[in-house]
Amino acid sequence: MTPLFGRRARLRWLHLILGGALLMPYFLAAMVVIASLRPSSTLFASLPHQLVGFVCALPMAAVTALFAPARPLSAGAARALCGLPAGRQLAEGPARTRQARVRTAAWYTTHLALGGVVSALTLALFPFALALVVLPFSETVRGSLVVVPARELDRPWVLALAPFAGVVTLLAVAACAALAGALLAGRAPVLLGPTPEDRLAAAERRAADLAARNRLARELHDSVGHALSAVTLQAGAARRVLDSDPEFVREALAAIEETTRRTVGELDSVLGLLRSGEEQGAAGTTGPALDALDGLLKRCGVPVSLTVEGEPGPVPAAVSREAYRIVQEGLSNALRHGGPGVAVELRIAVRATDVEIVMDNPLPERPAAVRPGGGRGLRGAAERAVLLGGRAEAGPHDGAWRLAARLPLRTDGQEKK
Template sequence: MRPLFGRRARRRWLHLIIGGALLMPYFLAALVVVGRLRPDPAPFSSVSHQLTAFACALPMAAVTALLAPARPLSVAAARALCGVPGDRPLADGPAGTRQARVRTAGWYTLHLGLGGVVSALTLTMPPLAGTIMALPFSRSLRESRTLGLPEVMDRPWILALLPFAGLAILVAVACCAAWAGALLAGRAPVLLGPTPQDRLAAAERRAADLAVRNRLARELHDSVGHALSAVTLQAGAARRVLDSDPEFVREALAAIEETTRRTVGELDSVLGLLRSGEEPGASEMTGPALDALDGLLKHCGVPVSCAVRGDTGTVPAAVSREAYRIVQEGLSNALRHGGGGVPVELRITVRAAELAVTLDSPLPERAAAVRPGGGRGLRGIAERAVLLGGRAEAGPHDGGWRLAARLPLRTDGQESR
């Protein structure tokens, strides 16, 4: 009996009853129109008028379901009462495309049509079944002129079968409700499920979320990674000359203080964006740019000869920030793999259409140990350049190591990345 009267069957039955209630305004409006077109002294008791009004009410319901808010309401009711399988998700949000609205209209019409039929059966059949089941036990009921029963109903074998007939009617109503509920549950993922456009929009949102996460991860990697490399090297050098060169120790401690203060500020900015839970726009991604390059080179922990050609003040903000991070990551790699005494040559050239960044450093005599989880710096540099429409390359060059990046200066659509 569980498929007919279990919890899921009862919830689906309630869902159908709600559909019948929603059908009533359309049905009454259609009944009024049909009554004017086909005059009848008693339109509410005319079966032909009611069937015609029912047929006219469904298209009216379908038209109203074309409105965008209809899908969220239908989805909420289906999730709560219809028992849709969990592996077949329903769509979220208003219907934004024509296909989604048409599917929603189909679902709404099916829900109200089946709900109207089941509601009518629920209202009429139980009293009829109760009356039939009571006939064997009530002579006055059998002799009632209102019912107008034939004399054959007084035969004993017919009276013995009447309770079973009434019970069969109730079971038939339950079967109809269970079938209609199962039909709605089966069609819900098709009519209320995500359309191809919905799936594409969801994929684009996931891709945008991943892009933001990768962007923030690059910011943390470049800022914190560079700071830790510089601080580690400077602290180690200060420890070795602690007794013999106090002046160098003071300079190293000052550099460590400046590096950590700057990095904490950058870390707070990135973590603030993470806590907000919103995608950072160009104005929110405020970080150091090329105008802060002097402070970076002064406290980076390696000797750097820097040559700047052109006016870096004309470089767009997004390009300037990314160029700063590229230089920072290049210096971190030189510091990490070559140590503090490795000289680095940095060249920044501002041309009419692009910004070129070139960083040369000698290769270490022996390969540096690979850090667990490391190796993302060069990939992050390449990603930064690609997002701006440029390119970056890194590899051996003339007996040393060269990092070269070319970033276009056009900013159409890039400030929002």
């Protein structure tokens, strides 16, 4: 009996009754129109006229379902009551395209049509079936059952079969409701499911969210990761000479203090992006750029030989920020793998069309230890360059480790600012 009276069957039955209730305003409006055309005192009691009103109500319901809010309301009711097949999802949000509106109208009309039929059967046959069940035990019911002549109800075989006929009628109504509910559940993913436009919009939203998360991950890695690497090495060096060189210890502590102070400011900026959750705000935020490169080189913890060709001033803000982060990652990489004594050669060339960054540092004598999850920094540098339409590569070159990046000053259709 579960398919007919189980929880899923009851919820689907309720969904159909809801459809019948939603059909009533359209049905009454249709009957009013019919009454104005054919005045009659028995109009609402006439089954043919009721059928005509039912048929005329469905196009009216279909028209109202063409409005955009109809889809989320229908989808919400279907999710809660229909018992959808496993793995089938319904669309989110209003219907924006013609195809989505037509599908929603088809679903809404089907829901109201089946709901009207099941509601009518429920209201008409349920009391009749219950009356048949109690017919042998109640003279009052036998006297009030006008659909059968009273003399027929007094026959013993009628009284004996009446309860079975009542049970069969109840089962028939439940079966009709179960079949109609299963039909709606099967059509819901087709008519209320996402259209190709919905899937494309969802994919674009996921891509935008992923890009925003990757941006935040790069910012955290490059700012906080660089600071932690520098602070760790400076603190380790200061610990080793704590008793023999107090002046170096004071300089190291001052560098650690300055590094952490600047990093806290950068961390606040990144967390502000995370709290706002607005891509426009993320794109327009300011951060350290090439004009802050001197401070980065002074506190990076490694000796750097800097060569600048051209004038960094005309570089667009976005390119300047990404160039700063790429240099920062190169210094962090040199510091982690070479230690505080490694020498780094940095060349920045600003041309009319692009900015070129080349960083060289000696390869370590022993291969660097592989850290779980390591390598994100170099991938992040490559992503930064690709997002601007450039490229970045890192690897051994002529006995040294080289990080090279080229960032165009403008992309197609974008003027340099």
